[in-house]
Amino acid sequence: MAAPKSTRVRRNGQFSDKERAAVYRAIFERRDVREHFLPAPIPDDVLLRILQAAHHAGSVGFMQPWNFIVIREPSTKRAVKDLFLKANGEAAARYQGTRAALYRRLKLEGIEEAPISLCVTCHRQRGGRHVLGRSTVRDTDLYSTCCAIQNLWLAARAEGVGVGWVSILDHEALKQVLGIPRPVKVVAYLCLGYVSEFAPHPDLERAGWRARLPLEQLVYQEQWGAPSGMSEEEG
Amino acid sequence: MAAPKSTRVRRNGQFSDKERAAVYRAIFERRDVREHFLPAPIPDDVLLRILQAAHHAGSVGFMQPWNFIVIREPSTKRAVKDLFLKANGEAAARYQGTRAALYRRLKLEGIEEAPISLCVTCHRQRGGRHVLGRSTVRDTDLYSTCCAIQNLWLAARAEGVGVGWVSILDHEALKQVLGIPRPVKVVAYLCLGYVSEFAPHPDLERAGWRARLPLEQLVYQEQWGAPSGMSEEEG
Numbered sequence: 073m074a075a076p077k078s079t080r081v082r083r084n085g086q087f088s089d090k091e092r093a094a095v096y097r098a099i100f101e102r103r104d105v106r107e108h109f110l111p112a113p114i115p116d117d118v119l120l121r122i123l124q125a126a127h128h129a130g131s132v133g134f135m136q137p138w139n140f141i142v143i144r145e146p147s148t149k150r151a152v153k154d155l156f157l158k159a160n161g162e163a164a165a166r167y168q169g170t171r172a173a174l175y176r177r178l179k180l181e182g183i184e185e186a187p188i189s190l191c192v193t194c195h196r197q198r199g200g201r202h203v204l205g206r207s208t209v210r211d212t213d214l215y216s217t218c219c220a221i222q223n224l225w226l227a228a229r230a231e232g233v234g235v236g237w238v239s240i241l242d243h244e245a246l247k248q249v250l251g252i253p254r255p256v257k258v259v260a261y262l263c264l265g266y267v268s269e270f271a272p273h274p275d276l277e278r279a280g281w282r283a284r285l286p287l288e289q290l291v292y293q294e295q296w297g298a299p300s301g302m303s304e305e306e307g
Numbered sequence: 308m309a310a311p312k313s314t315r316v317r318r319n320g321q322f323s324d325k326e327r328a329a330v331y332r333a334i335f336e337r338r339d340v341r342e343h344f345l346p347a348p349i350p351d352d353v354l355l356r357i358l359q360a361a362h363h364a365g366s367v368g369f370m371q372p373w374n375f376i377v378i379r380e381p382s383t384k385r386a387v388k389d390l391f392l393k394a395n396g397e398a399a400a401r402y403q404g405t406r407a408a409l410y411r412r413l414k415l416e417g418i419e420e421a422p423i424s425l426c427v428t429c430h431r432q433r434g435g436r437h438v439l440g441r442s443t444v445r446d447t448d449l450y451s452t453c454c455a456i457q458n459l460w461l462a463a464r465a466e467g468v469g470v471g472w473v474s475i476l477d478h479e480a481l482k483q484v485l486g487i488p489r490p491v492k493v494v495a496y497l498c499l500g501y502v503s504e505f506a507p508h509p510d511l512e513r514a515g516w517r518a519r520l521p522l523e524q525l526v527y528q529e530q531w532g533a534p535s536g537m538s539e540e541e542g
Contacts, residue, residue: 085336085505087329087465094322094329095465096360099458101320104365116537120522125331127522129457130339132474134511136520141527142535163442180440193531204516205415205474207398212474214446215494218453219460222364223334226461230322230330239367239440239447251531259450270320276369281439285371287355287362292376296428296486300377302351 098226101270105234109185109265118231119188122264125227126192131216133204137196138217138259141250143189151249152241152261153183159240178279181238186263191246192221197255217259224262234267333461336505340469344420344500353466354423357499360462361427366451368439372431373452373494376485378424386484387476387496388418394475413514416473421498426481427456432490452494459497469502 087095123140131137143149160180167175183189194217199206206212221237228235243258252258276282291300322330358375366372378384395415402410418424429452434441441447456472463470478493487493511517526535 085502086467087332090325091329091332092465094326095333095461096356097322097326098330099360099462100363102363102365120537121331123526124522125334127520127525128335128337130337130460130472130509134509134517134519136517136525139525139527139531141529141531142537143529145529148529159443163437163439166437166442175439178439199517202398202401204398204410204413204511207401207475208394208477209474211449215449215453215456218450219457221450222454222457223461225365225454226330226458227334230327232321237365239444240442242443253531256531267320274365274369276439282369282371282434284369285362287359290362290371290374291358292374294376294378294380294383296374296376296488296491302355 098229102225102229103234103270103274105236105263105267105270106179106182106275108267108269109182109187109234109263110268111187112266113187114233114264114266118233122224122227122231122233126220126224129216129220129223132206132212133199135199135203135206135213135216137194137198137213138220139193139195139256141191141193143191144187146184148249149184149189152189152246155241155245155249156181156183156238159242163240174279174281178275178281180240182236182263182265183238186236186265188264190262190264191250191258192217192260192262193252194257194259195255196257214257214259221260221262228264229270232266233264234270236263237261238263333464337460337464338469338505338509340471340498340502340505341414341417341510343502343504344417344422344469344498345503346422347501348422349468349499349501353468357459357462357466357468361455361459364451364455364458367441367447368434370434370438370441370448370451372429372433372448373455374428374430374491376426376428378426379422381419383484384419384424387424387481390476390480390484391416391418391473394477398475409514409516413510413516415475417471417498418473421471421500423499425497425499426485426493427452427495427497428487429492429494430490431492449492449494456495456497463499464505467501468499469505471498472496473498
């Protein structure tokens with residue numbers, strides 16, 4: 073497979089203002105989508121572009137530890153939905169009162185509505201015994217896989233495809249459903265499909281579950297806890 | 308802090324062809340940068356945009372578990388460089404023969420050359436006792452933090468800022484250097500700076516350390532190991 077044309081860096085490597093704005097647009101308008109999925113199929117060339125984006129994340133030691141299982145079969149989705157219902161019933165029982173009521177009203181997955189489910193895995197032995205850069209932090213292969221997922225998520229947004237990450241699943245049971253061998257870890261189960269709209273704000277923010285934290289509280293200078301003095305107003 | 312203007316989704320939510328191409332350009336031209344850093348400082352407004360991009364990743368239960376420690380002090384960078392030298396000496400000893408010689412020739416960090424080091428952490432207790440969506444897969448907070456890092460990496464590329472992820476560090480020792488408390492995990496130590504060029508291909512690919520895997524080998528259909536039948540030529 074030839075490298076995508078866009079890997080050829082233009083001479084000065086600069087992005088125009090419009091290009092830069094488009095990158096930020098994808099970042100700020102990306103959503104974790106659980107509703108508004110349309111039944112229209114995702115064409116193979118679009119899906120391949122999105123997967124190619126994932127595959128072009130960096131990885132520790134150039135390990136490229138990811139695999140992508142594309143699921144379209146309703147029976148498989150139903151089996152995964154059953155895993156969700158079981159795990160979510162247990163999760164809901166942890167909340168009480170109004171919080172429990174709010175939790176039960178939230179839509180937390182679109183497994184059967186989205187035309188494609190995508191299971192993203194990390195093969196922990198792909199690089200052989202010694203993976204460059206992984207000797208001190210063993211989980212950097214998982215971190216690389218998450219970076220690939222974010223590439224996929226942003227590429228999908230640019231294609232008009234919504235992506236929802238279903239985290240409320242027993243991954244060992246999911247591995248049974250999909251025949252995933254022992255040294256391979258499930259990192260994400262994603263639902264992909266064109267959508268009628270992208271919500272203007274994250275679902276949990278709109279539902280009043282949690283508020284967005286002010287960035288300036290999250291940025292320190294030199295040492296943990298030391299205010300950075302930066303604020304968007306001044307910036 | 309007001310939400311960035313670009314969070315306002317345009318009515319149809321569609322990206323133009325040019326916008327879409329810009330997103331893919333950032334994805335395909337992003338590099339893990341260890342050399343070619345320029346001493347020019349990164350203005351605060353540029354750094355804030357890049358951090359705002361990170362902060363707009365999705366997070367499990369809208370937990371936003373990340374913090375960002377911006378490091379400019381040469382003495383702190385020197386202390387971290389010493390941690391790298393120790394961990395890298397141990398890592399290099401794992402290779403033999405020509406592989407060992409190649410390993411020792413690779414440049415694996417730009418800690419002292421890059422004007423800013425950025426330590427990205429994950430506060431594992433931020434969301435309280437029960438974080439929505441995190442009951443079955445405890446590490447989803449780390450996964451969210453990695454998604455934030457990829458946002459940051461792509462935004463930086465669009466700004467002309469190179470980012471290098473230094474993974475060859477003892478994170479417990481790094482926490483001592485930066486005063487990071489116990490329930491907070493270091494996810495990444497990044498080096499940021501404007502660069503004279505972005506390499507056309509990943510350093511480890513160019514050096515012949517490992518080759519890029521063909522995407523079609525990494526994509527399965529319905530079950531682990533079942534060929535997808537998709538290929539870029541047909542797509």
